[in-house]
Amino acid sequence: MSNILLISPEPWGANFVSKHHYALELVKRGNIVFYLNPPSKGLGKKVFVQQLNDCSNLKIVDYTPIFRGLNKLPAGLSSFLMKLDITRILKVLNVDLDIVWSFDPFRFQKLNLFLSKFKIYHSVDVHHTTKEYLIAKNADVIFSTAHKILNKFSEIKLPKYFVNHGLASHFIDNKSLIKYSLVGDQLVKVGYVGNLNYKYLDKERLYKIISENLNCGFYFIGPRYSNNLSNAEINKEFFNQLEVLPNVYFLGQIPSKELPHYLCLFDMFLMCYKGDENIASMANPHKLLEYFSTGKIVLSHYIDEYARYKDLLVMADNNENLPILFSKVVTSLDYYNSLDLQHKRKAFAYDNTYAKQLDRIESIILKYIKL
Structure with a gap:
């Protein structure tokens, strides 16, 4: 001890x-x-x-x-x-x-x-x-x-x-996983977890992706207001704009131990930070392992530490390409979420x-x- x-x-x-x-x-x-x-x-x-x-x-x-x-x-x-x-x-x-x-x-x-x-x-x-x-x-x-x-x-x-x-143990030891229900009737459910007031959020591309894909539901998990991770509310107006879109849902902050019950409901995950402009700052976001633990595909800005892991995620070298890549992934989810690729993502997460x-x-x- x-x-x-x-x-x-x-x-x-x-x-x-x-x-x-x-x-x-x-x-x-x-x-x-x-x-x-x-x-x-x-x-x-x-x-x-x-x-x-x-x-x-x-x-x-x-x-x-x-x-x-x-x-x-x-x-x-x-x-x-x-x-x-x-x-x-x-x-x-x-x-x-x-x-x-x-x-x-x-x-x-x-x-x-x-x-x-x-x-x-x-x-x-x-x-x-x-x-x-x-x-x-x-x-x-x-x-x-x-x-x-x-x-x-x-x-x-x-x-x-x-x-x-x-990766916390409760993302693995989930034999008693309870699948919660989500509002919205969109066929594809896209998850985003994190501090919504992050200064590097690429608001322009995020809005474009959401507004151009009304057949997809976008679910945001994380605090929108002052919390123990950030006192700033720098994206308040932006999320007020998103809130009026018919395919956006804010689920609020959720305790870490409850996250697996939500993550299992999503078909894919989206990370949309200015990683192409801030390579060092975006070198390795911690939420990726939680996403990988579900096996589902992640579409992301450029992340330096994962540049060589082509099977784990789809990554944009330039954020201008994110909307195009999103359309590509959404129309090919059967491939990107194949059992083989899901196994590789889970194995990587469980090793970390x-x-x-x-x-x-x-x-x-x-x-x-x-x-």
Whole structure:
């Protein structure tokens, strides 16, 4: 059993991404995980540790920094105040940390101040900040879900490893799968899961695809308003425009454990981000594995990590081609959803569960430390 501090840029909440899933998987293995939320407001000098009712070894940590905006201060002063914040947190945790595992590119550049036996920096998105480089440099090992992201750290003389996104176990252990019913009478049902306020959403192509394919129902699963993954509502007007179309359905945010009951209802999935313009940022979206777990075809913008996996998805090198490719896939679903291709997608997803990714990460850690 290890005491692990997981530093996340996304707070604990209804919507789960990789940090949340890793925390749960670590707890399953008997570890005690302290999930450090982003800074809160109004807590004063107090640090709060909340134990989840259904998971005694997972503890959610909230705090307010002594000074907000540490990264804007001179380095010496920033380091001094950072050390005070870390000291406050460690005092309340009152344990010796075995691992500090940071997914946060902005906070706590000096991971060594947590006094843990091992330090991990895990980058799952592209970030444009010099602070991330400092955090990575202070780690013992660097992980990332994209080779293009790892390349950013090429000058750091530390072990660096690609570890793909993970798939939660409930997308596999679904023997009691209940097929929910969907509104709409369109013959083809297209699924989209994710944060609807994502800044790289290709609204122009998405609207074109939906408005030109009224025989298809488009089902959006995800928060449209402020949530634990994003406080912005930058696409509000766009989704108001979509809402009046007769083939658009918003299902709202759905807990991760319930997603398999919905995903099994779709004939195909659509990803429509500006991947052709933001190759590094779109290098490896985490929702793909959940889509692959159904076996159904995915039509997507360009995704660098999957450029060589022609059987898994249909990908547009240029987003201008997405509407044409959509028509091609919709009219050939028998081929793209053949049993052979469905098997390949499921096998790929099942080989990338969070349990298997954690096995891979643990084997790497053990090369450098004995916990």
